[in-house]
Amino acid sequence: AQSVTQLGSHVSVSEGALVLLRCNYSSSVPPYLFWYVQYPNQGLQLLLKYTSAATLVKGINGFEAEFKKSETSFHLTKPSAHMSDAAEYFCAVSPNAGNMLTFGGGTRLMVKP
Amino acid sequence: DAGVIQSPRHEVTEMGQEVTLRCKPISGHNSLFWYRQTMMRGLELLIYFNNNVPIDDSGMPEDRFSAKMPNASFSTLKIQPSEPRDSAVYFCASYNDRNTEAFFGQGTRLTVV
Numbered sequence: 481a482q483s484v485t486q487l488g489s490h491v492s493v494s495e496g497a498l499v500l501l502r503c504n505y506s507s508s509v510p511p512y513l514f515w516y517v518q519y520p521n522q523g524l525q526l527l528l529k530y531t532s533a534a535t536l537v538k539g540i541n542g543f544e545a546e547f548k549k550s551e552t553s554f555h556l557t558k559p560s561a562h563m564s565d566a567a568e569y570f571c572a573v574s575p576n577a578g579n580m581l582t583f584g585g586g587t588r589l590m591v592k593p
Numbered sequence: 594d595a596g597v598i599q600s601p602r603h604e605v606t607e608m609g610q611e612v613t614l615r616c617k618p619i620s621g622h623n624s625l626f627w628y629r630q631t632m633m634r635g636l637e638l639l640i641y642f643n644n645n646v647p648i649d650d651s652g653m654p655e656d657r658f659s660a661k662m663p664n665a666s667f668s669t670l671k672i673q674p675s676e677p678r679d680s681a682v683y684f685c686a687s688y689n690d691r692n693t694e695a696f697f698g699q700g701t702r703l704t705v706v
Binding site for chain 2: 521522
C-alpha cells in the first residue's frame with residue numbers, strides 16, 4: 481500500500497522568497513514520485529518526477545525536489561517565488577512508472593506581492 | 594498531439610439522471626485512468642485500463658458508476674442514477690510504457706442538483 485502526506489494545505493510566501501512544499505510518502509516498494517501543479521480550472525501538469533535515477537530532480541519553472549529515502553520525503557523547492565507560481569501542488573507516488581498514482585491532499589501556494 | 598481530451602467540460606444535471614463523461618486519450622498511449630477530485634477526498638483513482646481492459650476498478654464508489662473503453666481512442670465514465678454527492682471534477686489521464694508521466698485532461702466539472 482502507498483500513501484502520501486503533504487504537510488500544510490496552504491502555504492503563503494512573498495514574491496522572491498523561497499518556496500518549500502513538503503511531501504512524505506509511504507511505500508512498500510521502491511517508489512516513483514511526482515509533483516504535479518494545478519492552476520484554477522485546469523488539469524494537472526507534471527512539474528517533475530523521480531524514477532530511481534538522480535535523487536535531486538529538476539523540473540519545469542525552476543522547481544526541484546530531492547528524494548530522501550531515509551526521511552521518506554520528496555519536498556519541492558524553488559529559490560524565488562513568482563506571482564505566476566500561485567496554484568495547487570500535488571505530490572504523488574506510484575509503484576511503477578507513472579502508473580496508478582496515489583495523490584497527497586494538495587498544497588495551495590499563495591504568493592504575495 | 595492535442596493532449597487528453599475530455600467532454601463535456603461542464604455538466605449540470607438533476608438527481609436521478611444518467612450522466613456520461615467522455616475521454617479521448619493521447620494517441621499511442623496504452624493506459625487510461627479516471628480520477629475524481631473533491632474538496633473532501635482530494636484526488637482519487639476510480640479505474641485503470643490497460644490495452645482497453647479494466648485492470649483495477651477498486652476505486653469505483655458503487656454500482657451506479659461504470660466505465661468502458663471500447664477502443665484505444667475512447668473511454669466513457671457513466672453514472673446512473675446520479676446523486677448530488679457525485680458532484681466533483683472528473684479527470685481522465687493517459688500513459689504509455691515508454692514514458693514515466695501520466696498526462697491529464699482538463700477535467701469535467703459535474704454538478705448534480
